[in-house]
Amino acid sequence: MAKKTFAPKPALEKLPLAVRKDLRDNFESKKEEFESQINEILGVAVKINIEPNAVWAYAEASGASSAGSTIAGYIEGFVDAAKSYVSKFGDLGKEYFKNAVSKAELTLVVNEKGADADSIHADVKDGVFRILFHQERLGYNQSWLSDPFVKAIDTAPQEGFDLLAKHSIETEYNAEIETVQEEIGKTLNLPDVVLDPNFEENYSKLLKKADKDWQRTFGRATFEYFNDGLKSQLERQGFKGDEMLQEGFAEGVPSKTFKLRIVDKTKSGSTNETILEDGVVFIQTTIDNWWYNVYEAGSKVVDLL
Incomplete structure (x- = not known):
């Protein structure tokens, strides 16, 4: 049987009021501080660019409202992974991150591998660092990003050695x-x-x-x-x-x-x-x-x- 091609869900046209409130209180209010932390750790002024309507289309429960907390959890996982990364690779790691993530942008999207995807993964695509979540496991294993972080930078196109x-x-x-x-x-x-x-x-x-x-x-x-x-x-x-x-x-x-x-x-x-x-x-x-x-x-x- 031919493998089914993954088709992403369409973004939600409008988020419920409770979801929008959670986004404001638990993510958007912290976004600037997250960006400041990332800049301090990696030496790159990374901008967080996430489409909540696209992400929340994968919320398991129709009544779920914790979109802000969920997205913030992924960013906190990224921050912790960045600390671990710099602790191991130092200035060399910062240089490789800057070269790989050429657009200095961080996002959160569903993994295109569909059912075969890990609960959490990462890659660099078109100069953007992407945190990837499983289509049925939004919010799972947010703190498990250290290894995917390293792999994302290591496998990103670079001149010379990986x-x-x-x-x-x-x-x-x-x-x-x-x-x-x-x-x-x-x-x-x-x-x-x-x-x-x-x-x-x-x-x-x-x-x-x-x-x-x-x-x-x-x-x-x-x-x-x-x-x-x-x-x-x-x-x-x-x-x-x-x-x-x-x-x-x-x-x-x-x-x-x-x-x-x-x-x-x-x-x-x-x-x-x-x-x-x-x-x-x-x-x-x-x-x-x-x-x-x-x-x-x-x-x-x-x-x-």
Whole structure:
């Protein structure tokens, strides 16, 4: 049987007096304060633009009058989610929010997925942040917006890395890699050794994966190829304190560079491999083997020289 296409209910032509009073007392009177809170948290002067007549068409009980309280509950959920978001992602999160929500507007609408929708969700459409409610569950789970908030910003069209990948790079790679570079430099007696994460190229290839969970750990995985793999491998291969090996590396790798690269297929058929190409040592893996057996990264470097 063909899936039924979702058709939104028409907006109510006129709201009952009791509903209008509740809107005035419990939402419209608080709207300016909500906007002020959002601006303070996110650094963006977001305007709340909600059509109560369209939202209240989904009120379960014909006699329900708490439209203002209900809509305010969703905005309070947004405010709490924004606090959680900024607590985790900081200024980076603010930047991504501003870029994604380019119209600086917040609204509340029914989820077009119809019966298949979650009770609460969110997205960014045409530069507007949309809180999405289930057609039969208006007012449900209003405080459960933290995860949908992050997903809405992460999946919004952006130039470069998605939010989760960028955050992982900043906190799990950039914040720690300098120490690893220094340690590898001491092992090879090359203080200016270069560790090239090749983020842009690897990211573009990993986007082909159906499962997008890798984005949350993109920086951590990249870090471990150099820290848990390469650094340990070089020590095990005896480079530390061995002038002959150190000189052999300096001669064989004039670029002084280790570069992480994702390829369609490794030459050896193994999970990871190490090759020397144009004076650069490439640590290679494939999309399907990303973040597997990272301890192998940098194996057999000595055999390449």
